[in-house]
Amino acid sequence: MSDSEKLAAFFKADKSFDRIMKELLKKFEKYGEVKGTVTINNASINECEAANSIINPKSAFDPPFLRFKVADFERGIKGSRYKESELKNVLEAYFNTVIVTNKDKKLMKEQAKKEFFNSIICAHIGSSSEKWLKAMPDECKYGYIIVIREFEYSDLNARNMLDNICKAVDSRIEYYYEPVQLAVLSANITGNSHYFDSNTVAGKLLIHALAYLADIKEYKNAEEIKAVYELGLKSVRTNSKKEYIKEKRKKNILKQQFNVDAPNKVWVSDVTVFSYGDYYYYICAIIDLFSRKVVAYHISKHNSTQLVKTTMKRAITSRKPEYVAPK
Numbered sequence: 001m002s003d004s005e006k007l008a009a010f011f012k013a014d015k016s017f018d019r020i021m022k023e024l025l026k027k028f029e030k031y032g033e034v035k036g037t038v039t040i041n042n043a044s045i046n047e048c049e050a051a052n053s054i055i056n057p058k059s060a061f062d063p064p065f066l067r068f069k070v071a072d073f074e075r076g077i078k079g080s081r082y083k084e085s086e087l088k089n090v091l092e093a094y095f096n097t098v099i100v101t102n103k104d105k106k107l108m109k110e111q112a113k114k115e116f117f118n119s120i121i122c123a124h125i126g127s128s129s130e131k132w133l134k135a136m137p138d139e140c141k142y143g144y145i146i147v148i149r150e151f152e153y154s155d156l157n158a159r160n161m162l163d164n165i166c167k168a169v170d171s172r173i174e175y176y177y178e179p180v181q182l183a184v185l186s187a188n189i190t191g192n193s194h195y196f197d198s199n200t201v202a203g204k205l206l207i208h209a210l211a212y213l214a215d216i217k218e219y220k221n222a223e224e225i226k227a228v229y230e231l232g233l234k235s236v237r238t239n240s241k242k243e244y245i246k247e248k249r250k251k252n253i254l255k256q257q258f259n260v261d262a263p264n265k266v267w268v269s270d271v272t273v274f275s276y277g278d279y280y281y282y283i284c285a286i287i288d289l290f291s292r293k294v295v296a297y298h299i300s301k302h303n304s305t306q307l308v309k310t311t312m313k314r315a316i317t318s319r320k321p322e323y324v325a326p327k
Contacts, residue, residue: 003084007077008093016050019043020066020073025091025099027070032101034074034087040066054080113137116151120162129166132209143208146201161202164190169209171302184273184280188301191278260290264321267295269311271303284311288319295319 001009011017019040027036040047043066052060054076055068074087092099100108117137124130136144150158167189183193196203210216260266266289273282284307285297296315300307 002089003082004086004089005093007080007082007085008090010082011090011094014050016044016046019047020051021091021094024070024073024087025095028088028091028099028101030102032103032105034071036070038066038068038070038073113148113151116155116158120159123163124166124170127166127170128213129169129209132169132212133162133166135212142212143205146205146208150201161205164195165202165205165209168196168206169213172210181273187278187280258289260288263288263290264319265290267315269308271307273303282307284308286311286315 011021020038023038023040027038028034030036042064043051043061045063048061048063048066051066051068051073055061055072056076056079057068057072061068070087077083077085077087077090088099114137117133121130121133124133132142136142136147147158147162150161168185171185171189182196186195186197187193189195194200196206198204198207254266254268267286268289269284269286271282271284273280275281279301281299281301282303283297283299286295287293288295296311296318298307298311298314300310
């Protein structure tokens, strides 16, 4: 048995130490170290004598007022036959518990935050949102405070929310030239068309993510926030506008000549959105201008280049136009 355990047993055997030990524990839990002053206003004679026996003050404590520094109490036990004792260890043995100091609590809390962000980042390595996820804990900005608040309330809720936001951000980057309504984006990702509304926690975080990835430094008023949304829902790349314009500046091949003299000479395509049940879907159709009939179509939950490519492949497979080599 260690000196701390022996001293704890000694204190337990004398009920006069009970309130003194409880007050010492409070101070240790509050400060996380040997610090503070114990005050007992209605101390008994036995309690004062118990404190006198350990601290050995210049002026003996007299009831009903007992007041001493925690450091003096530890100094007293160090001067006893239990000189190898540490007050923290004595308290843990006395109450049969592990005292978690304020410093330890803070370290544990910071470690939990770090592990949380690391797990989220690992789940999205290589994604478009990875940069934002890393910047939040590194700089304690870009929505960090909002995430921590949600994390402290519920680890699982915070994790699910970040996953949904990353899906939204990644979707917008992957299909940067395809505008989409916020309600449609919300419904497709979460099943709730209001999930990313600007007055929700998820909506606010989405603004932070889009703004950071678009290199928008400030967005204070409603108009600026609206601009962030509009940019994000089209693109979150810093060079997206140039790329978008570049994509749109194609030669006008058709030149409004809609009358065609043979099949498979001119195909035109468009994408439209429609709702079915609780979800929104996109349909891409390709029409042959000669017959004005649908050559092929495809339906998807996402308005993407993949939707158009799949539809085109179906059209080529079905019609096998002469100028396209079948695969």
